[in-house]
Structures are given as C-alpha cells and as structure tokens.
Amino acid sequence: MDQETANKLVVEALQKKQKTKSKFYFSDLQDILGMKPREAKKYVNKMVEMGILEFWSSGSTTMYGLKGTGKQAAAEHED
Amino acid sequence: MAKHQTPLLDQLESGPWPSFVSDLKQEAEARAKNERNIEYQIPQDVVEDLMGVLELSYKDGTTHWKHGGIVGVFGYGGGVIGRYCDQPEQFPGVAHFHTMRVNQPAGKFYTTKYLKELCDLWEFRGSGLTNMHGSTGDIIFLGTTTPQLEEIFYELTHKHNQDLGGSGSNLRTPSDCIGQARCEYACYDTQALCHYLTNEYQDELHRPAFPYKFKFKFDGCPNCCVASIARADLSFVGTWRDEIQIDQEAVKAYVAGEFPPNAGAHAGRDWGPFDIQKEVIDRCPTGCMRYEDGKLEINNRECTRCMHCINVMPRALKPGKDRGCSILAGAKAPILDGAQMGSLLVPFIKVEEPYDEIKEVIEAIWDWWMEEGKNRERLGELMKRQGFQKLLEVTNIKPVPQHVQEPRTNPYIFWKEEEVPGGFERDIKEFRKHHQR
Structure with missing residues (x-):
C-alpha cells in the first residue's frame, strides 16, 4: 500500500466517526489499515509527520486524532 | 503577602517531614524577588497560582486539572504531557502547565554543572519546579506553556545533548541502578545495557504504538535497588550461575x-x-x-x-564469577487487576555486547503484545489472560522448573498433542485388550 492510499483510508474512516469520537487508539488505526502493528506504525508515523494526524496523551495512554479535531483542540484554540 | 490564602496547604507544613509546600513557597518567593534578573518566559507567579489551585482542589475535594492534551514536540508522541487547568481565570499562571520528561543519564550520573544548566533552563522557560527521579526514574519538569515546548526541546537537544524521556503508550525511559560504576555486587554493567537499549529503541521511546506503557528496568544484582522486579514489564536482574x-x-x-x-x-x-x-x-x-x-x-x-x-x-x-542476568516479565503497579511482581522468564542470560539474545527476547514479546494486547492492557495482564505458557511459546523459550511456582508441590504439566509422542489418538481396540469397559 502506498502512503497516499493509507492516508485516504484513515482520513475517511476517522471522519465517518467524527460525530461520536475524536480520539482513536493505535489499534483502531491498525484495523483500518488492516496491517500488522509494526507495518501500520510506519504509515501512522508518516501521517503524524505530514500533519494529518496528531497525538493526544493523557500521560499514561496515547491516542491519535485528525489534526485540529475534537474538544481538546477546540479548547486549545480558544486561548 | 501571598497571592492566595492557603490554610489547608499550610497545615501540611506542620508535620515532622520536609514538605513540598515549603519548597513551593521558597520557589514562589525566589521568582517574586528575581534576584538574578531572569526574563521569565512564563508567568512569574506560576507557583503561587499552582498553590492556589491545589488549595481549591483540597477545598472542593476534586481536581481542577483537565484530562491530558494535544501537546508535544514535532515528531515525538511522548515526553510531553499536556496539563490544562479548568479554572484559568482564577489561576492564569497555570492555565497551561505542561509536564516535560527528561531522559535521565544512565545510573543517574551527572555533574552539578549539568544539573545547574537544566535548572537554569527550567527557571527561564518553565516554572522552576522539578520532580527528580520519582517512580518513572526520569527528570520531570513540572509546568510550562505550549509555546515554550519546542524552545526547551531545542535547547535540551542542541545545548545539553539531552533527549526527552518516554510517556504515554510507548517505551518509558529505561531506568537502571548505579551498577558497576560504584557497586561491587553488580553482576553486569547495568549502565551499558540501559544506555544501549535506550539508543536502540528510540522509535519505541518516542513514537507510541503500543497498547499501553512498557517499562524496562535494570538491576545489577538481586538486591534490586531500582525495584525492577516490582514495576517493570521487563526487568533485568543481575545474577550468577556458579558458586558464591x-x-x-x-x-x-x-x-x-x-x-x-x-x-x-x-x-x-x-x-x-x-x-x-x-x-x-x-x-x-x-x-x-x-x-x-x-x-x-x-x-x-x-x-x-x-x-x-x-x-x-x-x-x-x-556473588559467583559466572555472571549475567535473569529476565522477568509482567510486573506492574495496580490499576487493573492489582499489583503484580515479575515472573521469571529467562533464568540466566549472559549480558554481552551486542546484546542480540536479549533483543530477541524483547522483540518477540513486543510482537506478541502489540498483536494480542487489548487497549490499555499491560504485559502482565496479557500474560495472565493468555497464560505464561503462551509467553514461553512466543519467545521460543523451553519450560524449566524455574518457570513453575513451587515446582516441588505443583506437578501439573499441561501437554499439547504435538508434544506427546504418538499424539492423543489411540487405538481403542488395542486399549480394550488390556482395559475392560
């Protein structure tokens, strides 16, 4: 799979769920991509690097979201 | 006069032990006086607001910090933990109060000059408050604002040759005891192994893709000074296999x-x-x-x-002369399932560069856990769910009596069909010749 196809797959899948969910576990992304974890990680890292995805961290758990989406991002932009 | 009245915090100073409240007050006062003319990059009264919000939390019986956040430095998913206050108008100094984790040098060896440089950087760009080598082992910078994060990261990496540590669902900052540098009991060079694996697994440290946190800790001998056996998903405890x-x-x-x-x-x-x-x-x-x-x-x-x-x-x-380490897996503090001590996985392994055998064990475990681990499931919980035998299978380690708790009183062995010569199928007619119905 090339990066572009992966980006499209992930963005479409996350946008679909946007109404109910803005943060996703790595395993959700892995399922969307249908890959083994290590392989999926390469694509996901690239998406973070490209600014498509961003990390959210509670300190103990890390999740991923589409950049600029979600309650937290909204709170950030209020400042 | 203090910016906020803090009678509940003041009470904490009355006990016999040194209090963090006294430390906070000291730092608040130093920032207010600013005798070194520092151009503070975050609010000067940040520490007073921190005390204010803590006092309010004690009063209300609830936290006033929001849960997590989207902050970090470019390309890193760990090392920065977003902290936002839900009373920013009352306490503007701590509206953003992000934590940064700094990867401590192996064995926690550093010069006073290095420490002073880190503290100067943190006075300038952060709150000045630190938490040195707590349960994570690393150096924790408590409280800064979002725009300062990249600046601090740049200075740490470019001026002080220093990286951020781990947080979130990734490999946490590996932590080790003082080892052979000062301790005659150390059965292997904990600092060398800790430093090597920290460098080797940079991707796992900085780019989270694990189901949850994962900790390595290295103890030079079974005295276990960093308590790896109680809190590391993989603990490396020095040991020997010959005679004392x-x-x-x-x-x-x-x-x-x-x-x-x-x-x-x-x-x-x-x-x-x-x-x-x-x-x-x-x-x-x-x-x-x-x-x-x-x-x-x-x-x-x-x-x-x-x-x-x-x-x-x-x-x-x-300790004997034939030295190496034991590898134990699955320790964790409580949250789900209660606290667990590590289970012995590799009774003895030589600790020699390039550490290939050790890396094989680590990577086999990661592959299994990344594939099978549920979200927020620690290795120890997966081991409980799927069984220690499964761990032995994925790491390709042969079972030995040391893997069995109380092997002398627990003779139960679970055999799989492929392990039994001839399998489980039997010729019933042949069986009936010798055994009546």
Whole structure:
C-alpha cells in the first residue's frame, strides 16, 4: 500500500466517526489499515509527520486524532 | 503577602517531614524577588497560582486539572504531557502547565554543572519546579506553556545533548541502578545495557504504538535497588550461575567481631555480638547454609540468590564469577487487576555486547503484545489472560522448573498433542485388550 492510499483510508474512516469520537487508539488505526502493528506504525508515523494526524496523551495512554479535531483542540484554540 | 490564602496547604507544613509546600513557597518567593534578573518566559507567579489551585482542589475535594492534551514536540508522541487547568481565570499562571520528561543519564550520573544548566533552563522557560527521579526514574519538569515546548526541546537537544524521556503508550525511559560504576555486587554493567537499549529503541521511546506503557528496568544484582522486579514489564536482574565466593578467613573475622556486619549499616543501636547462626544461617530462605567447625558451607544448588548472606558479610562472601542476568516479565503497579511482581522468564542470560539474545527476547514479546494486547492492557495482564505458557511459546523459550511456582508441590504439566509422542489418538481396540469397559 502506498502512503497516499493509507492516508485516504484513515482520513475517511476517522471522519465517518467524527460525530461520536475524536480520539482513536493505535489499534483502531491498525484495523483500518488492516496491517500488522509494526507495518501500520510506519504509515501512522508518516501521517503524524505530514500533519494529518496528531497525538493526544493523557500521560499514561496515547491516542491519535485528525489534526485540529475534537474538544481538546477546540479548547486549545480558544486561548 | 501571598497571592492566595492557603490554610489547608499550610497545615501540611506542620508535620515532622520536609514538605513540598515549603519548597513551593521558597520557589514562589525566589521568582517574586528575581534576584538574578531572569526574563521569565512564563508567568512569574506560576507557583503561587499552582498553590492556589491545589488549595481549591483540597477545598472542593476534586481536581481542577483537565484530562491530558494535544501537546508535544514535532515528531515525538511522548515526553510531553499536556496539563490544562479548568479554572484559568482564577489561576492564569497555570492555565497551561505542561509536564516535560527528561531522559535521565544512565545510573543517574551527572555533574552539578549539568544539573545547574537544566535548572537554569527550567527557571527561564518553565516554572522552576522539578520532580527528580520519582517512580518513572526520569527528570520531570513540572509546568510550562505550549509555546515554550519546542524552545526547551531545542535547547535540551542542541545545548545539553539531552533527549526527552518516554510517556504515554510507548517505551518509558529505561531506568537502571548505579551498577558497576560504584557497586561491587553488580553482576553486569547495568549502565551499558540501559544506555544501549535506550539508543536502540528510540522509535519505541518516542513514537507510541503500543497498547499501553512498557517499562524496562535494570538491576545489577538481586538486591534490586531500582525495584525492577516490582514495576517493570521487563526487568533485568543481575545474577550468577556458579558458586558464591567464600573467603573463610573473613567469615571467621566476622564471627570474631573484627568486621561490623552489614558493612556497618543498622549500627544505630547495640544489637549484641554478631551471631552467624542467628543472623545468617537461620535467615537463609532455603536453609542451604551451615557453619560448623569454623567453616561456612553453602549448597549452591539450593540458593535462590536472595543476597542476605552477602549483604551481611560482604567482605567474606561475593556473588559467583559466572555472571549475567535473569529476565522477568509482567510486573506492574495496580490499576487493573492489582499489583503484580515479575515472573521469571529467562533464568540466566549472559549480558554481552551486542546484546542480540536479549533483543530477541524483547522483540518477540513486543510482537506478541502489540498483536494480542487489548487497549490499555499491560504485559502482565496479557500474560495472565493468555497464560505464561503462551509467553514461553512466543519467545521460543523451553519450560524449566524455574518457570513453575513451587515446582516441588505443583506437578501439573499441561501437554499439547504435538508434544506427546504418538499424539492423543489411540487405538481403542488395542486399549480394550488390556482395559475392560
């Protein structure tokens, strides 16, 4: 799979769920991509690097979201 | 006068121990005076607002911090933890109060100059408050604002040759004991292994893709000074596989009272003359020692490496010469399922560069856990859910009695069909010839 196809797959899948969910576990992304974890990680890292995805961290758990989406991002932009 | 009245916090200073409240007040005062004319990059009264919000939390009986956040430095998913206050108008100094984790040097060796430089950077760009080597082991910078994060990261990496540590669902900052640098008990070079694996697994440290946190900790001997066995998903505990080295003359000298036992520790009161029977032989958990006719004997096959005799008589006893480490898996603090100690996975492994055998074990475990682990499931919980036998399978390690808890009283062995010659299928007619229905 090339990066572009992966980006499209992930963005479409996350946008679909946007109404109910803005943060996703790595395993959700892995399922969307249908890959083994290590392989999926390469694509996901690239998406973070490209600014498509961003990390959210509670300190103990890390999740991923589409950049600029979600309650937290909204709170950030209020400042 | 203080910006906020804090009667509940003040009460914490009345106990017998040094209080963090006193430290906070000291830092608040120093920032207010600013005798070194620092151009503070975040609010000067940040510490006073921190005390204010904590006082309010005590009063309300609830936290005023929001849960997590989207902050970090470019390309890193760990090392920065977003902290936002839900009372920013009342306490503007801590509206953003992000934590940064700094990867401590192996063995926590650093010069005062290095420490001073880090503190200067943090006074300038952060709150000035730190948490040194708490349960994570790393250096924690408490409280800064979003725009400062990249600046601090740049200075740390470019000026101080220093990286951020781990947080979130990734490999946490590996942590080790002081090791062979200062300790004669260390059975392998903990600092070398800790440093090597930190560099080797940079991607796992900085780019989170694990189901949850994962910790390595390295102890040079079974005294376990970094408590790896209690809190690391993979703990590396130094050990030996030959015989404890005995200097019989030194044993006699201890018995004669020429050397203080325990290297002089616990000497605050008079315990009476040293009694080797009572203090060493009877304390051996496996009862594998005896002292007769001025000679100490150890049945090394029975020794569980508890270190007690060595700790009591360090001039007479030393770990054996064939040294390496044991690898234990699955320890964790409570949250789900309660606290768990590590389970012995590799009884003995040599710790030698390039550490290929150790890496094989680590990577096999990661592959299994990344594939099978549920979200927020620690390795120890996965081991419980799928069984220790599964862990042995994925790491390709042959079961040995050391893997079984109480092997002498627990003879239960679960065989799989492929492990039994001829399998489980039997010729029923042949069976009936010898066994009636």
